[in-house]
Every structure is written in structure tokens, then in C-alpha cells.
Amino acid sequence: MALAFDKVLLFGDSITQYAYNQDIGFCFGPAMQNIYCRKFDVIQRGFGGYNSDHAALMVDIIIEQETTPTSKIKLMVVFFGTNDSVVPEAPQHVPIPRYKDNLRKIVSSAEQAGARIVIVGPGPFNYHQWIIGREDRALERTTIRAREYCDAAIELAKELNVAVVPMWYLIMADLGWKEGDPIYGLAELAAENPLSSYLNDGLHYFDKAYTVEFNNVIKAIKAFYPELDPAIVNEKLPSWEKITSPDVLRAALE
Template sequence: MSKFGAVVWPKLLLFGDSITEVSFQPNGWGADIANKLARKCDVINRGLSGYNSRWARILLPRLLGVPGSTESHFAAVTVFFGANDAALKDEKPQQHVPLQEYAENLKELTKILASSGVSADKVIFITPPPIHEQTWEKECIIKGCALNRVNAVTGQYAQACVEAAAQSGVDVLDLWTLMQKDGQDYSEYLCDGLHLSQKGNQFVSEQLWMLLQRRVEHLPLILPYWADVDVASPETSLLCD
């Protein structure tokens, strides 16, 4: 057993639904963030396809380590729910969460994080992106169901997310608004009307990095650069705390 302590990486937790779960795919926004933080921070994907904020509120304590332990050392946490909460109640009752409950769930998530030592300044909410109804309806028809999400309703949830962030003292990335800014064609950000295209992933990565950067830019490179290792006595370089 080594007498030297374990090398501990700070953590960036990505908590959300399918848009987070698939973010580690090639050219995904999560993969791009992880690449930027190599040797500085472990980026942990806890995206759960189909989940809503109600289930997230129940589950989050199980995903966090014991407060004060090395396992619970988080540099930042992203909270990216709403796309499923905003599903139309009559078409997707198992995923739909009423608007007010959604807002309260988001605020409760920040309290759960705070109880585990993750302060509000480390938390970033991300609103659901807009829905391109014509494209998503085609997907719904293929699956044998009616259109189950509409952009106007998703916009209400995005606004609730922005307001919950302000009330909780956390930053927010308002994708719903940014992707539709100046009346641009936001369909190019979506691969199926709901989930992100390659361009959408790039957009999220760039926008999120602007919020993450100040939270992680101070993190040092973990373990020495190879050229700085003492060749004559590598233990001196590699086993120092």
C-alpha cells in the first residue's frame, strides 16, 4: 500500500436529461468541455434520458458524495432539465411536470447541492432549447404518437428556469432565447426538432464555456508536465503532494 495520498481530480457534474446523456457523443458539447478540462477536472456525465425535474429532485442526493469528502469536491455543476417537464400533459403525462412545480424543483436542487457543499456560485442552470415543431412532429408520427411538445410551452419553462436561477442566485444559460435571437432559423441547432445537432452541440459548448471558464480557469494541471519530471529521481516529481 502506498504511503502517498490518492491523486484527486476536481469534478464537473453534468446533470440533466437526454440532451446531457448524449453530450459525450463525438462532437458533443459535454465531450468538448471534457477535452478542454483534461488533466484539470473530471467531467462526469449524469444525463438520464427521459427524466424530468421531479425525478431529478429525488435522485440528486444519491449522485452526490458525502459532504466534505474528496469525492464531493465539485468545481461546478450544470442542471439541464425542462425538455421533458414541458411535454404536453395530455400527450406525455408520465413526463409532464406542471410549470410551478418545475420551478420549485429547480430551486430545491440548488438547496440539495448546497447541503453537499456545492455553493450557488458553482451551479449553472441550462434552459431547454426551443422545439422545432414541424420536425419533431415527424419524429412523433414515426413513433406512433401525436405532437407532444410545442415551442411556446417550452418557452414558458425556459422562462421559469431563468426566474428560478435568479431566485436561487445561480447563473443560467438561456438556450431557448439565444437560439432564437434576432429571428434566426434555430432548426439548424436541432437534429430532430428536440435534440441537438452538431451545430447545436457546438453552440452549447461555446456558450457554456463562457460561464464555466471563470469557475475552472484557476485549476492547475494535475501532475507535472512530462518535461518537468526529474528523470534521475521521478519519484521526487510524481509522489509529491
């Protein structure tokens, strides 16, 4: 059907849920909608506080709900691990082996439905921002643990030959950090550091971080799934100047 749009599904935790908050400026969700306008519907399924255990339980139902006889999920951007990476004593924690198993389940379900996958690995964490008003939760997270889960996402993506966007390394590179430099965001280092302009509370994203995510998701799509490159996917229906009579549009709608 001419107006049956296939879909791009954004599936993740609060960073995906908040990816439409334009109060902060540039956001990942609207940017994806804009670049696929008239090509695919972009569906947001972000759930604040959820981890990969929750995601693995939900994925089949979400895929079923977004699949119809005329509309399929073409691409899933899967972003979990930020909550999994809390310390084992915290309720959101998921050990790395199970985190990777959960991602395997999500990838398998998506691929069975014919969807391509981009896995997004967790970004860095800034202790000094996070503890403001959260002193009782100060030791739940560290940027070192976040990097370990980002590494796990990279390993899993390589194993399954799917695209990966390693946000820990990409944000750190964007702010000028290099391997061997002091790691911004650690409790023992200065509170003033460049991460503060990427993270609004030490964890969630400002526009600069969403820009890094968007640019690298599109880069990954072009490299791994060129048929889904927004520049290649055709728009629905002819451009207005080609509609020289109502019959032209009627024919296109058939």
C-alpha cells in the first residue's frame, strides 16, 4: 500500500525516552524522524529505569505490535546497558554475561522479524554531577563500569556482525580525551570537566551527546546497512510538481 510506512524502532531506557525533549536543543528522536521523513515511521519505545532484563522480556511483544501485514520494522536502534552497569548491590544491576545474553535475544528476535540492528553501548558517567541531590546513591555508578558495559556491547555486536555505536568512547573522543589521559567523571578527579556539557545530570544527555549519538547511528547505518541509508530510501508518493492531474496521485495511491 502506498501509505503503509515501514518503521525504525528506537528501543531503550530513559536516554531513549528523553530523546524527544527539545527543551535541551538537538535531540536524537526528532533528528531520526526528520531524516526519515516520508520514508519510514520512527517509533519511540524508551522506558526510564529499565535494563536489558526488561528489554529481553518485552522485545517480542513490541515487535509483534509494530508488525502488520503491510508494515514491518526495518531497523531497530537498541540502547540498553546504562542501568545494567550499576553496582551489583543496586536493583537495576545485570551482570555482563547476562547483559550480553539479553542483547543476543533482542538481536535474534529483531532479525527473525527481518529488522536490521544498531546496538548502542552505554556512554560515560560524571560522578560530580550525579551526586547533586543523590548523595544516598553516589556509589551506584562509575564511568569505569559504564565503559565495561560499552565494551561488552562492542564484543557482542562483533560476535553477531551487527552495527554498534560505542557511546562511551565516542563522547570521550568528541570532548578531546585520548586513551591514557585521566578519565573525566571519576570521583577522585576535579568536578569541573568537559563531560558537564554533554550530560545534564551526570548520566542523561544534553544536545551535544545526542548529536554524537545521531551522527554515529547514521554513520553505522550507511556502513552496515546501505539499503537503509536515508539518502537512498525513496519517499512515499511523488513530489508535488509531478502530480500534473488528480489521476497521477490516484495511481500512486493504489
